[in-house]
Amino acid sequence: MGKPHAERQQEIIEAALSLAAEQGVQRVTTQAIADRVGIAQPTVFRHFRSRDAIFAAAIDWLAGRMLQALQPCLDADAPADERLRRLLATQLDFITRHRGLPRVLFSDRLHLESPILKTAVQQVMQRYTGQIAGLLAEGIEEGCFRADLDTAAAARHIAALLQGLIMRWSIFDFEFALEKEAMPLWDFVHPALRAP
Numbered sequence: 001m002g003k004p005h006a007e008r009q010q011e012i013i014e015a016a017l018s019l020a021a022e023q024g025v026q027r028v029t030t031q032a033i034a035d036r037v038g039i040a041q042p043t044v045f046r047h048f049r050s051r052d053a054i055f056a057a058a059i060d061w062l063a064g065r066m067l068q069a070l071q072p073c074l075d076a077d078a079p080a081d082e083r084l085r086r087l088l089a090t091q092l093d094f095i096t097r098h099r100g101l102p103r104v105l106f107s108d109r110l111h112l113e114s115p116i117l118k119t120a121v122q123q124v125m126q127r128y129t130g131q132i133a134g135l136l137a138e139g140i141e142e143g144c145f146r147a148d149l150d151t152a153a154a155a156r157h158i159a160a161l162l163q164g165l166i167m168r169w170s171i172f173d174f175e176f177a178l179e180k181e182a183m184p185l186w187d188f189v190h191p192a193l194r195a196p
Contacts, residue, residue: 002043009047011037013058016051017100025055025107055104056120062101063124067131069094074131080139081190087135088162088189089182095166096178102170105163129155136193145193158189 002008015036019028030051034041048054073087095101105121132155139145165185169178 005047008037008039008043009057010061012044012047012054013061016054017058017062017098017104019100020055020103020107021099024103030054052114052116055114056116058100059104059117059120059124062098063120063127065098066091066094067127070131074135079144080135080142081144081193084132084135084139084193085182085186085190087132088158088186089179091162092165092182092185093179095169099170099174102166106167106170125159129159132158139193143195146195149193154193161185161189 012033015033016028019032019036028051030044031041033054034044048057070087070090073083073090076083076086104117129152133151136145136149136151136154140147140149140151165181166178169176
């Protein structure tokens with residue numbers, strides 16, 4: 001008897017992300033995913049309609065896990081600047097453990113060829129920047145961030161800095177410790193946000 005549907009889907013998602021980290025999204029085939037999981041290729045299609053559906057589910061799964069990992073930073077009983085610093089460190093640590101994520105995010109498949117994947121990532125990014133903007137607004141109320149700060153723009157810039165850092169890590173084949181970039185990133189961002 002086969003594994004439960006949800007368990008098999010999870011194996012397929014994790015295999016797709018693992019393969020994407022190793023060889024890039026373009027080279028990941030459903031046959032390679034099936035081989036990695038140890039199932040026949042038609043079994044993949046019993047769980048997902050297409051390869052893009054697999055990666056869309058992978059993005060959704062990773063986003064859910066990442067937002068879950070970040071939630072304690074958002075909810076902590078600490079000043080907003082400390083929570084933002086922790087959030088950046090937690091995010092880089094999370095991405096370090098999920099190397100397939102940058103390969104998917106920065107793939108041509110996502111940017112040019114698949115509206116399904118692009119929409120999935122756009123939704124995650126909007127939710128993420130919304131949470132950062134909310135945290136920045138709390139910091140303004142607490143007096144730790146500048147009163148004239150445009151929270152939406154600042155949240156987009158913070159996300160862009162993170163994306164650039166993650167892209168560099170991916171381009172350099174994960175050679176440097178991404179999580180160790182958290183403090184230098186914070187040291188760069190914090191002076192721009194800090195109240196005088």
